[in-house]
Amino acid sequence: MYLFNLFTASKIIDIGSFQLAFLSLDMDILSSYVFMVVCAGTMILAAAAGAIGTISVLKGQSLIGDAIGHSAYPGVVIAFMIGMALDPLKLFIGAIISGAIAFALIQLISRHSKLNLDATLAIILSSFFGLGMVLKSYIQGHEAFAHVSQGGLKNYIFGQAAYIKNADVYLILAVAIPSILIFIIFYKEFKVFIFDETYAKSIGIKSNFMYALMLVITMGLIATGLKVVGAILISSFLIVPAITAMQWAQQFNRVILIASLTGMFSAFLGTYISSIYPGMSTGPSIILVMSLIAFLSMLIGPRGILAKYFRRRKFINDKSNV
């Protein structure tokens, strides 16, 4: 964050100037190189996650993303321990492997025992994340790692978007573009698969294949998102824009588009806010914006709380007029 403060030191004064700074987007910040890199990273990630998150939310698997996000963390630490460095690609692979193991365990337990999915997720999430913390404390207490800088490891828990570098943006692109491409190529199949799995099977769409695809693209995004938003909050990048979009659109393609756009917009605004105010971490700021948009949508959307209220009032009025 302090990197930013250098660029924006003159702009951070007090809460009172919030609205002013807000209304006239600060050109100094917008045109600063660091801001552009961070913004590009978060926006691409949020756009892709927003689109692909609609699959897991509509398939009723939103909390699996949360569990996988937490479970990816020990993989990051192990990758660090093996590589002795914070190479984004290696940590990404570590995250993917440990997330995949967690996913396999979740499937194994929830399919073959009478434990429900909910309990399974809670157990996997906490034990994997616990393992991450154990490994992290091992590194901290172990002399073999004493000479290696490990401060960055913490960033994978809470995310530290401010440290996004060009290499990270490339990684995000390298994951986001294939994910979106897979989604586009199999759009039709995803649609039938989510809506009516039995019928999908009857016309030759293999469920296992679709689940695998879904897992691959979701996990890729989660693993890349760890550095930006952290293991704890990454799932909201998948869930929250989808919820917003479902308040507005009634067709799958529009839901995807709106989710993607709200994700992107929240990422921009969140990054901007966090670069104006010291201490506002980028990931949480983005999620704050995302959630507020979601709640607003639930309030004023066409099927939202207000619409329902007015419909009911109209109904009562009409009745009393008759």
Place this chain on the structure above:
Amino acid sequence: MINLMFKLSNFIGLGEQILITMIITAIACALLGCFLVLRKLSMVTDALSHSILLGIVIAYFVTKDLGSPFLIIGAGIFGVFTVYSIELVANTGLVKNDDAVGIIFPLYFSLGVILISMFASNVHLDTDIVLMGQTIMIPLYTTEFLGIVLPKSLLNMSIILLINVIFILLFYKELKVSTFDPQQATLSGFKSTFLFYCLMALSSFTAVSAFDTVGAILVISLFIAPSASAYLITKDLKYMLIVASLYATVNSIIGYYVAVALNVSISGMVAVISGLTCFLTVLFYENGVVTSLLRLRRNRRQLKLDLVIVHIGNHLGQESEQLELGFDSIANHLSWKQERSSKTLKRLIKENYIVAEQVKKIFILTEKGQERYDLLKTQYGL
């Protein structure tokens, strides 16, 4: 005066104090966890444990003292508010219950993180502590109670455990009914919503109190893992509560000693061990993955034998018997690979269920086979 005071640390080592606090915390969580698992509220604990961070921050802004009991009360109330918000969002019908959890807790957690980093960064509220607690510091903060000097967390958690036990004992019948059949409970006069919020309030207070010793993530594990394990191997709520407490104790002991031996995070290790014992239970209990897989294989082998017996019994004496039961054609008719069918047929011949009839070149049932066929017909109502 000081000399007259009973100091726990004079009798029990610092490490053991940590362990005892851990066990008491684990049992307090596991007891409530049983009801959460049975009510399919496991992921609500995830939301709860993350959200109370915001509760603690807000309460801290008011009390300005991390040690204040009001902090626990304030954060506890906020936990209940979290559950209420989830219910509120889910009840609009605009999102599913899971999604409501998935949207509420990131919001509260984000707010908590932002508030800490903006206004409270000088306070001793490190994010590591948030997640993993300060298990190792337990014996350092002591307090005096009835003339005994003991760790503050130990006192707090003992009180919480006592409250939880009393609550369960008092409302055992009501909790049981409302857990298994909420509608029936409301009909027979118990307010199940009231009980639900009582349960959630206690969970919230337990989580908040456990929070600064074991942290947000371990709280989830303490609530759910022992109770889920107990749920698998017991058939009665009473036993489930007892077994869950046993699991909680064993997990804490193993986790503690392993962590000390390796010099790693105690609370993290207890979470790992809890996950591990639960996983082992899933694999090996009576209907576990491994045990039932073995049984399944055995039964399916028998089922295949029975299947052929029924097939032969059904077609024997029909016009089509030559085709259906012929030496070469039977495998085809069952759509089995030659290898698989010859293996099964050999077994059947060896066990004297069928014989190869050489004139018609078909398989027929022996007397024993006929008996089995009749038995199967009655057994499955064919």
Place this chain on the structure above:
Amino acid sequence: MSNKTIIEVEDLTMAYSDQPVLWDNDVSIVENSKTAIIGPNGAGKSTFLKGILGLLPTLSGSAHFMGKAYKEVQAEIAYIPQSSEVNWDFPTTALDVVLMGRYVHLGWIKRPSQKDKKIAEQALAQIGMSEFKNRQISQLSGGQKQRVFIARAIAQDANIYIMDEPLAGVDKNTESIIMDFLNESQKQGKTSVVVHHDLNTLAEYFDHLVIINKRIVAQGKMTKVLTQENLENANMNGDYGLDVSV
């Protein structure tokens, strides 16, 4: 109506893990028939349909459609699952759902064309749902939803219709629209296999019958198979409280 067999099921045995659900069933469905499948709860009717369509693993046996394996002719067969298996929260319109019936004819990546859209709209018109084409699927009534699924089957332009309880919980109007459709299809030479639950309308709606209770109790022409004895053999006498002295 010829007596040619269009679906040939041989020695089908199915099990859920180690619990057998269906035992060694041989079934022949006559071409161009309207065949009903009945049986008590838990008799394995849905399982039977899923087994022959390859949606659930089978322990033994095979099913052939027009002499071929299901995979080779899946475009020719339209299946309508039980409505409970559908994700009603999915954001999609009635027309969109019907359009899914065209997917089996499209390759990978290819999107439905204008021609496909036209076919879908015609299918909706045929079952009297044109005015609802842009309505979100979750906002339709039970009967309307079922009609949309019929339209999806129509759009698939299949030769065989396999339906799992399409008349369960629908209104009278929908019921007669669905039956009109089945009758019309029969005139066009098509075959339908329908799991049915109402003994009162059985003889009126269908011309062939398969009675299942874990095994095939009876099958053949309606007039021959629908007897008190067969129903009792399938444990169906008390189930519907019906006097079957017809």
